[in-house]
Every structure is written in C-alpha cells, then in structure tokens.
Amino acid sequence: xxxxxxxxxxxxxxxxxxxxxTRTGWNDLGTxxxxxxxxxxxxxxxxxxxxxxxxxxxxxxxxxxxxLFAESGDLGDGLILDGFPRTLNQADTxxxxxxxxxxxxxxxxxxxxxxxxxERRLLQRSACSTCGKIFNQxxxxxxxxxxxxxxRTDDNAETIRKRLQVYHQQTxxxxxxxxxxxxxxxxxxxxxxxxxxxxxxxxxxxA
Ligand code: ADP
Ligand code: ZN
Numbered sequence: 001x002x003x004x005x006x007x008x009x010x011x012x013x014x015x016x017x018x019x020x021x022t023r024t025g026w027n028d029l030g031t032x033x034x035x036x037x038x039x040x041x042x043x044x045x046x047x048x049x050x051x052x053x054x055x056x057x058x059x060x061x062x063x064x065x066x067x068l069f070a071e072s073g074d075l076g077d078g079l080i081l082d083g084f085p086r087t088l089n090q091a092d093t094x095x096x097x098x099x100x101x102x103x104x105x106x107x108x109x110x111x112x113x114x115x116x117x118x119e120r121r122l123l124q125r126s127a128c129s130t131c132g133k134i135f136n137q138x139x140x141x142x143x144x145x146x147x148x149x150x151x152r153t154d155d156n157a158e159t160i161r162k163r164l165q166v167y168h169q170q171t172x173x174x175x176x177x178x179x180x181x182x183x184x185x186x187x188x189x190x191x192x193x194x195x196x197x198x199x200x201x202x203x204x205x206x207a
Contacts, residue, residue, distance in 0.1 A: 001026065001204070002079045002103055006174060007111030009163045010118040010125075011189045012196060014134065016111065017082035019197045024206070029072055031083035033132050035059065038067065040129070045070075054153050056162035058170060061089045069097070077103060086171045091178075108178040109203060111189035111196070115164050122160045127152040 001024075005013040014030050021028035035053060038046030045067055049059040058064070068084060085091040098105060113121075127134045130147035139149050154163065178184040185203045189196055201207045 001106045002077060002081075002098070003106055003204070004081045004085070004108045004178075005083075005111060006108055006171070006178075007189060008113055008115070008118050008167045008171075009160070010121040011111040011113040012193070013082045013111060015193060016197055016200055017080045019193070020200060021080055023201075024078070026078040026080050028080045028082060029068075029084070031064070031068060031081075034071060035067065036129070036132060038071075043067075054159075056154050056159040056166060058086055058166055061087055061093070064090065065093050076101075079103075085174065086167075088173050088177060091174055105181075105183060107185055107204060108174075108183045109200060110175060110184060110186045112186055113189040117190060118164060119157070119160055122155050123157065125155065127155070 005017055007013050014033065017028045017030055020026065032053075035046060035049055039050050039053075045063065049063055049067065052059045059067075064084070081094075085094050095105075121136070124138060125134055125136050126139045126149050128142040128145060128147055128149055129152070131142060131145040133142065133144045135143070138151075141147070142149050154160075175184060187196065187199045187203055191199075198207070
C-alpha cells in the first residue's frame with residue numbers, strides 16, 4: 001500500500017506516519033525530517049533549501065524533487081509520504097514517477113486541524129535538532145538522546161503564520177486534485193494521538 005499524508009504543519013503527520021510505519025513495516029518518508037537531516041550532514045543542495053525552510057516558505061519544486069528522489073532512489077511498494085507533495089507541480093511529478101515504476105497510489109489521508117490549533121501546538125512544542133524527535137512541551141534536554149534542545153527555528157509565531165499561509169495557498173489545491181481521483185479520505189486530526197491513529201487505520205481498512 002502506498003499513501004500520502006496531507007495536512008497543515010503541526011497536524012501530526014510525522015507522528016502518525018511513524019506509528020503507522022512501525023505497525024505495518026511500510027517506509028516512512030518525511031520530507032521535513034529528510035531536509036533537516038541533509039542540512040545537518042552539510043549536503044550542498046540541502047543547504048540551498050535551508051533559507052526557504054527558515055522563512056517558512058516551500059523549497060522550490062525542482063530542488064525538492066531532486067533531493068527527495070536522490071534519497072529515495074530504490075523505494076518500492078509500501079510507502080508513507082509525509083510532507084510530499086505540497087504543490088500541484090510536485091503531485092504531477094509524483095504521479096509520473098510512480099507510474100514509471102508501476103506503483104499505485106492507494107490513498108491520500110487529509111488530517112484536518114484548524115489554524116488556531118496549529119498555532120497553539122507549534123508554539124508549545126520542542127524539536128531536538130540532534131536526533132530529530134519532537135515533543136509536545138517546551139524542554140531543555142532531549143529525553144531521547146540527551147542533547148540540549150533548541151526550538152526549531154521555524155516554530156515562532158511569525159513563521160508559523162507564514163507556513164499556514166503557504167499551506168493554504170499552495171497545498172490546499174491538492175485536496176481537489178486527489179478528490180477528483182477518488183483517493184482523498186478526511187480524518188479529524190484533533191484528539192489524542194491514539195484516537196487519530198485509530199481513525200487512520202479505520203480509514204485504511206487495516207483496523
Ligand atoms: P511542517 O509541516 O511542520 O511545516 P516539515 O518538517 O514537514 O514542517 O517541513 C519543514 C520545511 O521543510 C517546510 O516549511 C518547507 O520549507 C520544507 N519542505 C518540506 N517538505 C517540502 C515539500 N514537499 N516541498 C517544499 N518544501 C518542503
Ligand atoms: Zn534528541
């Protein structure tokens with residue numbers, strides 16, 4: 001099964017992709033985490049992406065596609081895409097690449113969370129820039145790896161508003177795009193992590 005998780009920043013896509021991946025063994029491909037890892041590793045192309053990420057803007061399509069497909073070269077069936085596609089252009093590229101590899105897209109899950117809830121969540125979370133884990137409270141030391149925690153540079157009020165604006169402008173159109181293909185399934189993203197993960201499994205018929 002191959003699927004896309006769609007939803008605003010802070011909707012819990014990454015968390016849910018991780019849970020689903022553990023349960024099913026499908027590959028979890030989170031583009032935000034991928035980009036941050038490549039930046040940490042000093043990847044030259046990723047460093048070009050860094051300034052966009054810090055501003056809360058999307059990395060330009062060509063660069064994004066290049067970085068993603070260089071890293072996911074031989075990914076086969078059993079894929080959870082979290083954070084890609086985010087523009088119609090990226091969605092078209094994905095459709096073509098999947099077709100070329102004889103892969104089918106089985107579902108697009110839209111995790112619905114209000115803008116107000118997004119702002120609340122992002123302002124109170126901390127993300128470890130050493131191991132990449134995200135926690136739903138402000139922490140000083142990472143419980144996972146012990147490193148000092150710095151707030152993600154894009155988790156400040158101004159950049160959060162920008163990311164939401166970018167989401168509505170560039171990613172909202174994907175809802176219609178996948179609705180027309182009969183692939184879209186809407187999931188309420190407010191509730192506990194467990195509740196949402198159950199809703200996701202229900203929507204996929206793997207409860
Ligand atoms: P969030 O979804 O919380 O905004 P992510 O960790 O998924 O955060 O992504 C962080 C940043 O990485 C985005 O703001 C954007 O700059 C960049 N990014 C991630 N995925 C994409 C994509 N598919 N296209 C362009 N930029 C992307
Ligand atoms: Zn850590």
